[in-house]
Amino acid sequence: EVQLVESGGGLVQPGGSLRLSCSASGFTFSSYTMHWVRQAPGKGLEHVSAIRNNGGSTFYADSAKGRFSISRDDSKNTLYLQMSSLRAEDTAVYYCVRDGFDFWGQGTLVTVSS
Amino acid sequence: DVVMTQSPLSLPVSLGQPASISCRSSQSLVYSDGNTYLNWFQQRPGQSPRRLIYKVSNRDSGVPDRFSGSGSGTDFTLKISRVEAEDVGVYYCMQGTHWPPITFGQGTRLEIK
Numbered sequence: 557e558v559q560l561v562e563s564g565g566g567l568v569q570p571g572g573s574l575r576l577s578c579s580a581s582g583f584t585f586s587s588y589t590m591h592w593v594r595q596a597p598g599k600g601l602e603h604v605s606a607i608r609n610n611g612g613s614t615f616y617a618d619s620a621k622g623r624f625s626i627s628r629d630d631s632k633n634t635l636y637l638q639m640s641s642l643r644a645e646d647t648a649v650y651y652c653v654r655d656g657f658d659f660w661g662q663g664t665l666v667t668v669s670s
Numbered sequence: 671d672v673v674m675t676q677s678p679l680s681l682p683v684s685l686g687q688p689a690s691i692s693c694r695s696s697q698s699l700v701y702s703d704g705n706t707y708l709n710w711f712q713q714r715p716g717q718s719p720r721r722l723i724y725k726v727s728n729r730d731s732g733v734p735d736r737f738s739g740s741g742s743g744t745d746f747t748l749k750i751s752r753v754e755a756e757d758v759g760v761y762y763c764m765q766g767t768h769w770p771p772i773t774f775g776q777g778t779r780l781e782i783k
Contacts, residue, residue, distance in 0.1 A: 591772070593772075600762065600774060600775075600776050600777045601711075601719065601762055601764075601774040601777075602774070603769075603770070603771045603772040603773065603774070606769075606770065606772075615769075615770035615771065617771055651718060651719070656724070657709055657711070657721055657724075657764065657766070657772075658721050658724070658730065660718040660719055660720070661718065662718055663718055
């Protein structure tokens with residue numbers, strides 16, 4: 557059974573940093589491009605970042621460029637999103653998603669507030 | 671970026687009645703391999719999105735056959751033949767043809783009238 561379990565969310569002050577993790581199981585993690593998608597409270601879905609399998613190339617939404625860094629550890633079947641210089645508008649549930657968008661994690665809530 | 675435009679944004683439907691959601695893209699979603707990477711998702715209240723339909727018209731495993739997807743090029747439709755109470759939620763279309771970035775429609779909120 558495919559499972560994606562996010563962790564690392566929480567309350568952080570503006571300008572602060574947070575690292576999200578996504579632990580994957582039930583499939584060959586190293587074979588898949590992986591994505592982060594976020595959803596602000598009461599809003600729609602936004603594709604934030606992606607990393608291809610073999611870690612070769614990465615993508616960032618304009619809203620994340622220069623502040624977020626995506627990475628993966630295939631030996632640990634884990635996806636990461638390092639977020640810095642956080643702003644109030646980064647407040648959202650962050651979902652880890654397998655390529656194809658067939659499997660989503662339960663999401664982890666990031667709240668940026670003083 | 672490809673813009674995905676859904677209509678309507680709010681869809682009140684009586685139980686047992688059909689429902690239809692439109693999704694239009696700002697450019698053709700036909701990829702060079704001949705596939706059209708247009709997906710539909712359902713997000714029930716308090717839950718993660720769930721993929722219902724992939725590549726325009728293919729239902730995911732476990733998705734009731736009252737859900738169907740159709741369309742081509744830039745115009746796509748999700749239809750529910752007879753709405754049930756469990757269908758309440760927000761529905762999103764998503765294109766994966768021209769990425770990055772992946773782009774989603776604004777979402778259509780389905781409620782029971």
